[in-house]
Amino acid sequence: MLLKVAIVGTGHMGKIHLGKLHAFKGVRVAGIVDIDPLAEREAAEAGLHVYPDLAAACADPAADFFFICTPNEVHRPIALAGLAAGKHVITEKPAMLNTGEIEEVMAAAEAAGRKFIVHQNRRWDEDYLVMKALYEDKTLGDVTFIETRVDGSRGIPGDWRRDPNRGGGMVLDWGVHLVDRLLCMVPSPVLTVYGRLSYALGAPVEDGFTIYLTFANGVEALVACTTDNYAPRAKFHMTGTRGTATVDDWEMHGKIVRRVADVEPDAIPIVAGKGMTKTMAPRIVDYAQLAKVQDNVEVLPLPRIDSDIHDFYRNAIAAAEGVTEQAVSTASVARCMRVLEAARRSHETNSVVDLSAIDSYLEA
Ligand SMILES: NC(=O)c1ccc[n+]([C@@H]2O[C@H](COP(=O)([O-])OP(=O)(O)OC[C@H]3O[C@@H](n4cnc5c(N)ncnc54)[C@H](O)[C@@H]3O)[C@@H](O)[C@H]2O)c1
Structure with missing residues (x-):
């Protein structure tokens, strides 16, 4: 056809x-x-x-x-x-x-x-697919915290994206990607949302946001976007009970660092700044070589996952022909929008918005 x-x-x-x-x-x-x-x-x-x-x-x-x-x-x-x-x-x-x-x-x-x-094309991005796979296969143990963000330094493009009446602002621009993917990744209802929008550049729409989410399964997440940040932070930073994984940039640099043995040797205190610390003593790892030097951890490269954005179009065509379900359900898109609206409300009222009676997990 x-x-x-x-x-x-x-x-x-x-x-x-x-x-x-x-x-x-x-x-x-x-x-x-x-x-x-x-x-x-x-x-x-x-x-x-x-x-x-x-x-x-x-x-x-x-x-x-x-x-x-x-x-x-x-x-x-x-x-x-x-x-x-x-x-x-x-x-x-x-x-x-x-x-x-x-x-x-x-x-x-x-x-x-x-x-x-x-x-929702960013559901096909490799950074997300890799982190979702690490979440699901428990490479890091049980995931406890996810930070997902995009950082830029070029401000908001100066057209309709700066107009609040035309759907401008970074919540509708990047929030709909980052929160959407998070909701697909964590198989649990959202309990609470705390949002702060940024107006640092003086535009009539928000130039960035920070949204803190808690999920019923105990996972917490920070979702952020900046347009005035000249030193981008890792796009993904995910921690579990046994390790941490990062995706540092669009080129998929990053790593997995995870504990090898269950029993932790006592840490040796180090001199740090003008004091001493044992709690924050770094493990000795050669990150450039992706190698452990000592200290009960292993450092692994990120797995690679091939994905093809053409699958989005193939799915849309097949869904229209009635031979498959659409890959991006509109119910999941509506759910994401409800969370983003809660984040905006949270900013406006400077309070935590409780979604526990409203939100439920939806697959894709
Ligand atoms: N999925 C993604 O990765 C991604 C990336 C960028 C933009 N977008 C989205 O794509 C959409 C377009 O963004 P863009 O960057 O291409 O914008 P753009 O300004 O480059 O293009 C918009 C086009 O729409 C035309 N237009 C405006 N009003 C119209 C109307 N009533 N009828 C017909 N044409 C009309 C304009 O003349 C222009 O040619 C937005 O919704 C944006 O959020 C998605």
Whole structure:
């Protein structure tokens, strides 16, 4: 079966999806919709069909799918228009601006008998897949703490991403990735959320955030994003009862350091700063060589996990054909949005938000 996709919004992400979709045998790009004449001209020059407007794309029986790659505030009306016209819709992240909008579009998809799929592409990132595997196979013993973060120093890009009315700000930009992956990784309901948003750069939207989560299974997590940080910290730092693993950067540098024997030899105190410490005495390890020198630990390289983002498109196509479940459930996307809304509420009230009566674990 040949599926025909209309791309709505051909900016940065729209172009990326156009490139990827062209590689698929079972997919044809039916056309594009954009409100920018320059984008329309570029698409026409590239030989693509350009719909005069969204209504024309809705009316085209040759388009099965809408792939919505516009700024965030128009995901909802475009998705609703597409579903009402009988199209399946994929939206870029964030799916919508809030949980209410997501639930409205979920209901519209249900009523139309069409798919509503969100491009949570970072579920295919290797750093996440490796950490999830380490969590699940208990390489570090029972995981107790996870820190997941992205650090940048270039501020918020100066377009719609700085506008609170257009879904700007880092919570809807990176929060929807980092919290989403954490919720997929820890198989447990969230108990509490404490969030602090950062306005250090003076923009009308948050330029970063720190969110602290506790889970019913005892795991705690810190999720953070900065745009004013010139010395990025490890993207993942995960500790368990037997060891710690880090992913330091986008290139998958990092390590696993874990205890070898159950019985710990007594530590030798060291001189540190202007004092003495035994508790904080470092273990003697040559991290550059990924080697233990002494002291009851082993240092291992991170495993590598191959993943292919094309699987996202393959799954969306198969889900639309009714031969498989969609890989990214909209219920899981709504759950993530509820946690992010709790983090914003926590910031506004400077209090811990209790989700224990509301949240439950959902697979993918
Ligand atoms: N998944 C990811 O990794 C990732 C990365 C970047 C951006 N995104 C998401 O992709 C979406 C687009 O981001 P971008 O960086 O490509 O933005 P962009 O500004 O580069 O492109 C947006 C395009 O949409 C067009 N547009 C605006 N309103 C429209 C409307 N009503 N109808 C049709 N076209 C319209 C604009 O003219 C522009 O061409 C956002 O939701 C963003 O959050 C996702």
